[in-house]
Amino acid sequence: MTIEKGSHPPDQRTPAEGKFPANFLWGVATSAYQIEGATQEDGRGPSIWDTYSRIPGKVLGGESGDVACDHYHRWASDLDLVAGLNLNAYRFSVAWPRIMPEGTGRVNAAGLDFYERLVDGALERGLQPHVTLYHWDLPQALQDRGGWPHPDMPEWFTDYALAVYGRLGNRVASYATFNEPWCTAELGYHVGRHAPGVQDLRASLLASYQIQLAHGSVIRALRAENTRAELGTVLNLYPVDAASGRAEDLHAAQLIDEKLNRWYLDPIFRGRFPAGAVADYAEAMPEIDLQALASAQQPLDFLGVNYYFRQWVSEGGASRAGPPSPDAERTAMGWEVYPEGLHRLLTDLHREYQAPKYLITENGAAFDDQWNNGEVHDEARTRYLQGHLQQLHRAIQDGVPVGGYFAWSLMDNYEWAYGYSKRFGIVHVDYGTQQRTLKDSAKWYRDFVRRQRP
Template identity: 45%
Template sequence: MSMLTRRHLLRRAALSATAATPAGPALGAAATPAGATLGAAATAAGATALTGCRSEDPVERAEPAARLLFPPDFGWGAATSAYQIEGAAKEDGRGESVWDTFSRTPGRTRNGDTGDVAADHYHRYAEDLDLMRDLGLRSYRFSISWPRIQPDGTGAANQRGLDFYRRLVDGLHERGIAPMATLFHWDLPQTLQDAGGWESRDVAHRFADYAATVFAALGDRVPVWLTINEPKTVVQNGYLRGHHAPGRQDPDAAYLVAHHLQLAHGLAVQSLRADGSNGRIGPAFNLHPCYPADDSPAAAEAARLYDGYENRLYLDSAFHGSYPEDVLADLGPDSRLVRGIQDGDLEIISSPVDLLAVQYYTPIYVTGTGGTVRRWPTSEASWQQIYPDGMYDILTRVTRDYGPVPLTVTENGLPTPDVLGADGTVEDTGRVTFLRDHLAAAHRAIADGVPLESFHVWSLLDNFEWEEGYEQRWGLIYVDYPTQRRVFKRSAHWYRKVIADNAL
């Protein structure tokens, strides 16, 4: 890998949608993107040439003129992840994860926050299940903690860990809510990290063993399985910028990690097929539409390569059985990714799946020099630009480029400055606006032929937001951390009505 490519990778990670950028106007509790202007906008032709995206101003569609009805069996849901909500970090045989180590290291997280207690979901899951029922959820996407099942990442299952998820899944069925389980949402057992982590090819095989253990225990009760959550975030935030566990800044390692995460996905798919389960399975990718920041050929070329790293690296390998040639050329023939590919790997990675989980948060506008610029207001997460049309663009692009694979949106949301009022209410009107506009974009995609089956708000509960600790609140439900009291925010009441009406 050349020094130039190394610098470009580090800059890309620093400027990507998963990294902090200079904060622009933030979307507050009542703000909307309606006043935003595109400025030096990407042209529609340029965006379409690169990503099949449309760069129309979303303001005209901010308020749908007519009621938008969703398909009768649409799966309205919400999402969480184990380390962010469960707590009980040292209970019932759970082992250490990389996030336990990372968050307990001074200076790694805001205020030194950890997930040791989080939203205490491990003890309060029954209460949370009742809240899901009251919200009207039809689907709940959660993750299974690998170190709760295999404390050291290998060997026999910890029965107490399996029993917890069995109780959770049974409770969902009792309330008429379909479980959607994610096998890996970043909490790698620390013992495996000590043995090389995702840089080690062996860890992909250990993941397949873990997946087989979980399938054997829960496979008949979980209709949908997701394999790896956001491999790109592990690569960019964990191995390029270093502000997520394991906290590395090593471009040479980063894309070997990407390959092993993709390999782990494919091995888990094969494991489910071998188990004979009737469950459906697929990956969960966070996808960011990449637009040229202007109409120059240089911006178009840079946006194409940026899209390769952000989207095609994962989509092409999973659905076409190949890595993008432009990305491989940019990394160079001596990169650890290229040298790490073994015969048969891409056939495993592209094992047929039943669905694709799409997670959309922000667009990326790429300049001719490979940098990025902001075009829209940001949320409290300064990396997140509020652009609902990006939801439409990424959903239609996936269907056009990768075929009619069923899609589910498994994360979409934003943090807002939520405060529990004296009257016991939380007025998060900015979240209502955000969700309404993104759901309208999803509805438009369905009308244009996208096979979107369900939509999951991120997140059900306020929770531990990784390196931001507890500063950012993303939930439909407010969590008062000192007391663990739960309170429906305005957005939860709004979403409940959307679900009940099956319409915006």
């Protein structure tokens, strides 16, 4: 991405509500462990998050996804919610432990049955199913064998992906190999704030390398099946701003850009890791097979972009979610609300990498929502959606081929190490009763999409 310095004033050129392309996808996104529950039903094996959430002090309140939103039992009414919002697409992930409880070998038919019901139910409601194959819930059995740093992971992941495709096939509109692999490798194996909780930079770098090989392997395997579904991957990406024009700050920002963004973009589009980051990792960098890494560069039908905030970087590599300004609007996560970053990110991406199509696969915000007599007035989230959709429309006007937008998330859910304390949904969930309530943001999104129809 282009490294810039200083703050950027809001751009006022975009009309309040532009018209999107007629074939644009409008959807919401979820992930398996965050909503499904039923962690010990119908033959599902344990995942690394089942294990991690039971380690004292790792998850706020010691909470787990054992029940979550009980989507495993309530999927039909949840799909009714999606369809009732005038949407035409639904993005969800498949739980590897539900398909292969031991990670490899035996395939659990009951797990595939669930996702087949989900896909067929979406299609019956006029919703395109968009599947993510991996959203952080690795089978614990594979972590016991070494997890993502293990050299056999690409083969294991490919076997799992083929099992999913063998049942769901071309009824699915798109398959994404990974969701936010940076989080898997960095938060899971280096920082240790996500499952499996490892704190080892070298292990993290090995995990990122094996993830790249696994991505390329699955794309090749699905292409060999002559799939009609679109194939891609989903990355969390950020505009990067240096705190000043000082050379030290600009250099630090460049390194953050390479480690956050280009570390995952360059292999899939250029077949290599960025040189600056490789050099900076120095002796922690494992030996890698450059020829094997080149296999990560496979033709893609789309790149999924998850956008939440920009990175603000100062000397020494310290980064934060936006500038340290007391006036900046922030979410309950402490993330700066910066809609203009979506336009910056997309135009930079397309100039440098030229993906054939982009999907905004996640965009949303947590706020401290209050349920009151059957209503949730979340004005801040409504403004968030409005601002980001304005900037998305502007990017399309500027020539970026964006094919769809998936708000994160359909409903409040398990927010990983934060437990149930952060609410990202446009639908409120009472976790005690599992009652769903449309927030004002959901009503606004529903009406906005209706106005977009021909």
